[in-house]
Amino acid sequence: MPDVTFEQLMEQYFFNHSIRPATEWSYQKVVRTFKKYTQELPADVSNELVLEWRIFVLKELKLEACTWNNKVTHMRALFNFGMKKGLLPHKENPFNKAVVRVGKKKKKTLSKAQVKTVYRLMEQHQELERRFPQSYSISSRANACYPAWFWLAVLDTLSCTGMRQNQLLHVRLRDVNLEERWIDVISEGSKNHREFRVPITSALHPRLAEILERSLAAGAELDEQLFNVNRFDLKRIAQSAPGEHDSNMGIYPIRAFFRRVSRECRFVVSPHRFRHTVATNLMKFPDRNIQAVKRLLGHSSLRSTLEYIDEDIDSLRELLEQELMR
Template sequence: MTTPLTLTEEYIFAHDLREASAKIYRASTKALLKHFRTTPIDQIDHRAVLTWRKRVLENGLSKRSWNTYSNHLRTVWGYAIENGMMTHTTINPFKKTSVIPPKRASKTINGDAIQRARNWLTGLVGQERSTHERSQITPAWFWLAAFEMFYYTGIRLNALLCLRFKDVDWDSQMILVRGETEKTHREFFLPIMDGLAPHLCRILGEAEKVGFSPDDQLFNVNRFSRHYHGKEMNIDQVESMYRKLTDKIGVRITPHRFRHTLATDLMKQPERNIHLTKSLLNHSNIATTMNYIEVDYDHMRVVLHERSLAQGALNQVRRVDPSRTPPASSVTPPPTQIRLPSRDSAHPEPKNLPNLQQPDTTEVGLDRPSRSTGTGALQKALELASAQLHRGSMPPAMESPADQIEQSLLLTLISSGLGAGTFRKRTSSERSIGITSFSRASP
């Protein structure tokens, strides 16, 4: 009888999977069996899978975990359908059952945290050398070398653990990463950079001292310190060291985060060579590489700024100095110049005028404009208007032009936004000497 478990084992048998990958396939199948139990395989259709999805998500399973189940089971079912292991259907029930997970937090490590971690490890190296005593992370020189290996190459943790003594070609300055250690099952080479060379040279030198054979695990802390008794270094030992490093620095640092950091840093370079980044991380396609690259918002800001410069958008932007109060001209537009018809161009305009307000006046209120205006500009306009009307006495027969001047002045003040006061009618005594007065409205 065909069961989900037999389908999974057939798929694993037919493919050259790493043990870690096979473990994930089996875990996904166990999750399916936990829900469907003894349900016949021909009754596990698309709707049944969607019902399972709804239940586990409501019970708190993360969307990423569900996608792991969905993707692996879809692969198993697809293999079974393709090879005739299922005769009741040709439709994969796990097709289009994944969900959109929430965006993950950044997996990159900022440069300051990397430098602080490097400085701390370097300090421990000096401490052990001078005191000959075991430090918090020992031997410090070994863990510093592993740290720099992750930083410079972005190598996977499993690939680092599988490096052999003979995989380092010092003459050509290359490191061979064998295919059986990689998810892509493709071998590739990593160049030895100047910053990495002294650390790798120390590893090789110490390995020769203790008698490493060509096939021995190169990064094996158990061979370099009497405080360890294991035969080979494992993932738990590496993760334990990075937990201590995280606690010390206050920023989460893991070997895998160096891969994201390296990809992001390479794409910040002027050439931004995505194919070089893909090859260095040994990805099978560029889409995977793009998932490793974090958005560079600083670069985005620069690009958008250059765009605005090229299109002349910044020419319309008023620049304000945040260190001081902007001048009045940057807040209030310059007042409109008021030109009044001159009654007598031969008379000069007085510079200083006395206060022309009289107590016995009849006022006609005008609405105050909503926007504020400069009091200095208003005072100059009032003085100019009064000066024009004060040039000598006028015969009674000429009152009509003065009235026209009053109306013209009133309209000008209103249209220019300077009429922030109230316009007063002339009293009979003022009319006899040809004076027009203005007074500011009370606030």
């Protein structure tokens, strides 16, 4: 099949592999970026073209090496599948040996001051919503931070559990036990397909209780998604077809929310930065917390957890001053 398109190749790949919708989306995104660079069909893709694309991605677009390697991983898997199934004429995968070395970088975290700024911003949104409810609920212009109480519950969950974005989206009402104070993180949302349980802290409990109560009042079933802004956005409900607002929330509302917060705070805020922050703070005392952090983050191996050990500059300064005093 020399004329096979990328769409046909992906369709066959998805049919033959049991992968999640989020993973399918990531493959489609990578392919879209490649097709923007070249109009060549898969059969005509050469290693030289791949290396030219690499220069474009790294030098022209100035994307990170890890971003490029992620693209290579996806494309290499598609081409390996196509070659194995006889859909592509290649003798060798053109994406082989195309990865670049990634330097070890410090995990991107949020400082205490930045976290306070984020919460202060959202509390301001909440107060404005309380004072001017009509302008927020029926305004013709969408507000990604509306309703503020919902997004505060999202922030609390991320900052108190270190969940990934996809894990948050897969939490169902039945996965939250307020009495015994735990949340089940199900395998469908986990990167390594593992199911585990995270604790509900005293700081997280009130907003989880609120979102559970409001979800049940809105008619949500126990097997339905807990963090679903579609249930509470009055403008979305008014403009949607019957039953449409009951559909699951995807990644786009979360991305829109964090883009808006980042813009208003003037620094980058993301779900993964909250995850890095939780882990890095706990790993300031690795001898005491390493197993706990491994369990909290759902890591399969200690190697992933150990990456969060960072030089605590305050402790380092104190140690240095003690040595110099001698």
